Amino acid sequence: MTDLQTIQINTANNQNEVDSLQNKNPRESVNFEPKINPVNNLNANANGNGAQSSKAIEISNPIELTWRNLNIDAFVKKQVKTENGKKKNVTERRQILKNLSGTLKPGQFTAILGPSGCGKTTLLNFLSGRLVANNMEISGNLLLNSQEITDIDDYSNQIAYVMQDDILLATFTPTEAFKFSADLRLKNLSEQQKMERVMKLIKELGLTKCKDTKIGNAMIRGVSGGERKRTSIGVELLTNPAMLFLDEPTTGLDSSTALQVVELLQSLSHKGVNVVSTIHQPSSEIFDSFERLILICRGNIIYQGEAHKAVDYFTAIGHKCPDFSNPSDYFMKLMNEEGLLIELMQKGQLEIKDEEVNAQFEQRLELFVNSYRGSDQTKVLDPTFNQSLQKNDDSFNVSIAKQFLLLLKRSFISQIRNPMDVLMKSVQMIIFAIATVIVFQPLGDGLSGIQNRSGALFFLATMNAFSSIQGSIATFSVERPLFLRERLNKSYSVGPYFWGKNLAEFPFHLLYPILTIVITYYSIGLNDDAAKYFFILCAAMICTFFYGTSYGLLISVIIPKMEVAMALVPVLVIPFMVLGGFFVNTNNIPNYLKWIEYVSMFKYGFQAAALNEFDTVNFTCIDTTTHQPCDPLAQLGIKESMGANFGALIALGVGCRVIAYFMMHLISTPKRPKLNEKKQIKA
Numbered sequence: 213m214t215d216l217q218t219i220q221i222n223t224a225n226n227q228n229e230v231d232s233l234q235n236k237n238p239r240e241s242v243n244f245e246p247k248i249n250p251v252n253n254l255n256a257n258a259n260g261n262g263a264q265s266s267k268a269i270e271i272s273n274p275i276e277l278t279w280r281n282l283n284i285d286a287f288v289k290k291q292v293k294t295e296n297g298k299k300k301n302v303t304e305r306r307q308i309l310k311n312l313s314g315t316l317k318p319g320q321f322t323a324i325l326g327p328s329g330c331g332k333t334t335l336l337n338f339l340s341g342r343l344v345a346n347n348m349e350i351s352g353n354l355l356l357n358s359q360e361i362t363d364i365d366d367y368s369n370q371i372a373y374v375m376q377d378d379i380l381l382a383t384f385t386p387t388e389a390f391k392f393s394a395d396l397r398l399k400n401l402s403e404q405q406k407m408e409r410v411m412k413l414i415k416e417l418g419l420t421k422c423k424d425t426k427i428g429n430a431m432i433r434g435v436s437g438g439e440r441k442r443t444s445i446g447v448e449l450l451t452n453p454a455m456l457f458l459d460e461p462t463t464g465l466d467s468s469t470a471l472q473v474v475e476l477l478q479s480l481s482h483k484g485v486n487v488v489s490t491i492h493q494p495s496s497e498i499f500d501s502f503e504r505l506i507l508i509c510r511g512n513i514i515y516q517g518e519a520h521k522a523v524d525y526f527t528a529i530g531h532k533c534p535d536f537s538n539p540s541d542y543f544m545k546l547m548n549e550e551g552l553l554i555e556l557m558q559k560g561q562l563e564i565k566d567e568e569v570n571a572q573f574e575q576r577l578e579l580f581v582n583s584y585r586g587s588d589q590t591k592v593l594d595p596t597f598n599q600s601l602q603k604n605d606d607s608f609n610v611s612i613a614k615q616f617l618l619l620l621k622r623s624f625i626s627q628i629r630n631p632m633d634v635l636m637k638s639v640q641m642i643i644f645a646i647a648t649v650i651v652f653q654p655l656g657d658g659l660s661g662i663q664n665r666s667g668a669l670f671f672l673a674t675m676n677a678f679s680s681i682q683g684s685i686a687t688f689s690v691e692r693p694l695f696l697r698e699r700l701n702k703s704y705s706v707g708p709y710f711w712g713k714n715l716a717e718f719p720f721h722l723l724y725p726i727l728t729i730v731i732t733y734y735s736i737g738l739n740d741d742a743a744k745y746f747f748i749l750c751a752a753m754i755c756t757f758f759y760g761t762s763y764g765l766l767i768s769v770i771i772p773k774m775e776v777a778m779a780l781v782p783v784l785v786i787p788f789m790v791l792g793g794f795f796v797n798t799n800n801i802p803n804y805l806k807w808i809e810y811v812s813m814f815k816y817g818f819q820a821a822a823l824n825e826f827d828t829v830n831f832t833c834i835d836t837t838t839h840q841p842c843d844p845l846a847q848l849g850i851k852e853s854m855g856a857n858f859g860a861l862i863a864l865g866v867g868c869r870v871i872a873y874f875m876m877h878l879i880s881t882p883k884r885p886k887l888n889e890k891k892q893i894k895a
């Protein structure tokens with residue numbers, strides 16, 4: 213690498229630096245020397261030495277992102293009263309971002325600040341290609357290295373996004389999380405190169421101390437909040453993105469951890485990454501580490517430029533930040549109606565009305581917007597880079613087969629690393645099985661024998677169906693954010709995830725039903741004429757469990773919130789149970805409810821179990837209606853054969869999984885509003 217290519221970027225306004233970047237071969241990798249590297253300092257502390265680590269982050273194609281006259285409107289429905297006093301639904305256009313122009317340059321750390329609801333997240337999500345909404349209209353121009361583009365998503369392999377919440381697999385360590393991401397996304401590197409990159413990144417991010425500690429969650433004790441955030445950032449840095457977006461990365465962290473994270477972002481920018489972050493309530497130390505600052509107020513930019521010049525700028529327009537106070541706190545007060553109200557009250561205006569405060573705030577905002585538009589800040593927003601960038605090809609990084617193997621392995625490891633989960637479910641099943649033994653043993657003979665056997669078998673089917681549905685909802689609901697994040701990253705396709713997950717969970721889906729039958733079968737005295745009856749009941753309960761997990765998976769894919777899905781379980785399951793052939797004789801079910809009976813996992817599970825049980829057991833009782841020996845199967849109204857019951861359980865289970873698979877596709881490819889596409893809105 214030539215000296216010219218090893219550049220320290222501080223501000224891209226320096227024309228020499230811009231020229232050198234533009235003239236270099238785009239395929240060649242530039243290793244941006246950090247001006248300061250607090251992460252290495254962190255490292256040095258963690259490792260007890262000051263050795264400089266070699267760099268894992270090398271930016272090959274710097275990205276400069278520019279937007280002009282950007283307007284984002286949302287169409288929202290609201291109710292209004294008509295002249296005759298009636299209520300009417302109308303659709304209102306609400307301006308979220310108002311004619312914004314701006315630029316984000318490589319080698320800079322830009323912070324976006326503004327009060328809640330001002331449009332920070334909307335801007336960040338639009339610029340990163342993550343804006344998801346079907347009620348938005350967007351107009352304006354978007355330029356990437358001076359080239360007009362229509363969709364930033366076409367360049368998503370050069371852009372990374374770190375969400376506000378750290379969505380990581382709790383049972384994995386930072387090393388494993390990085391390695392998994394590297395295996396999926398870095399197909400051109402050998403195993404050794406991938407491992408080297410992972411280890412370098414761990415070092416650069418100051419994660420050496422906790423590299424083999426589980427990431428953890430509320431249930432599993434794991435790494436600290438700051439380490440988790442740095443792991444989240446690291447997972448996105450593995451692909452050497454030229455641009456990094458972060459949504460409120462310091463939220464929920466204590467001040468010193470937040471500062472460490474911001475210092476990490478600063479050091480990344482010094483390596484050439486274009487770092488952009490929304491930040492909530494930065495301390496003055498954090499504010500000092502911003503290079504560029506964008507202040508947004510009610511959808512308008514009111515400051516865009518070097519962060520350290522912001523205080524002087526606002527002083528010049530009549531708003532001096534008091535000495536020794538945090539500039540970001542002061543700006544937040546300026547951009548907030550409540551801030552103005554406090555100001556007015558401090559000046560003795562105690563009786564001021566809300567409308568008056570709002571009017572004064574509007575005046576203040578107008579002053580800010582006009583001053584900004586007339587200032588030098590708007591004169592330096594033109595693009596300065598013109599190095600061409602390659603669009604993504606649509607292929608995944610590794611083959612579908614490799615994705616499947618990696619996801620299968622991860623799912624399996626995640627299951628066995630969660631012994632508490634397996635233990636809790638097993639204990640639950642054991643308790644239910646013991647309860648069955650206590651209640652139903654001995655089963656007896658005659659009419660009561662038939663009743664007890666039917667009851668015991670229906671209880672076994674119910675136990676397996678309920679626990680499988682609830683377990684499946686809990687599993688996917690917890691995994692859902694991770695699945696969505698990885699899908700947004702284009703890490704893998706839905707198929708490998710789906711098959712990997714299903715296959716990894718399969719052994720556990722055998723374990724629970726077998727456990728219940730092993731405990732109950734001989735203890736309560738079910739059909740012991742031949743061993744095959746034991747195995748057939750096991751198979752019937754496994755198929756019931758399979759259908760239950762499939763149905764639970766479908767519920768959890770359709771209903772995003774686990775609490776809601778769990779709360780709805782009784783409504784979504786009890787009808788199947790009531791019409792499952794035990795409580796109501798199948799001959800008595802009205803036609804319009806028959807469809808519930810036909811898809812009931814309780815019905816087929818119970819019927820298969822009953823056919824198995826009553827195949828050979830003879831009862832010493834006489835049916836009072838027919839005056840014939842009792843025929844339990846006829847009494848229960850069972851018409852389907854054993855094969856039909858097994859077939860129905862498997863077919864319905866597969867059906868639910870197929871629908872769940874397509875729903876997974878749907879939820880992980882959300883609709884994004886297109887730039888300059890007019891929206892047809894019904895009045």
Ligand SMILES: Nc1ncnc2c1ncn2[C@@H]1O[C@H](COP(=O)(O)OP(=O)(O)OP(=O)(O)O)[C@@H](O)[C@H]1O
Nearest residue numbers: 286288308327328329330331332333334335345347
């Ligand atoms: N799809 C949408 N439909 C209607 N209004 C929306 C939509 N998305 C965002 N908004 C509104 O746009 C405004 C800006 O939202 P945004 O999430 O960008 O704010 P923010 O500055 O990030 O706020 P916070 O700091 O609280 O997250 C808010 O008033 C929000 O209610």
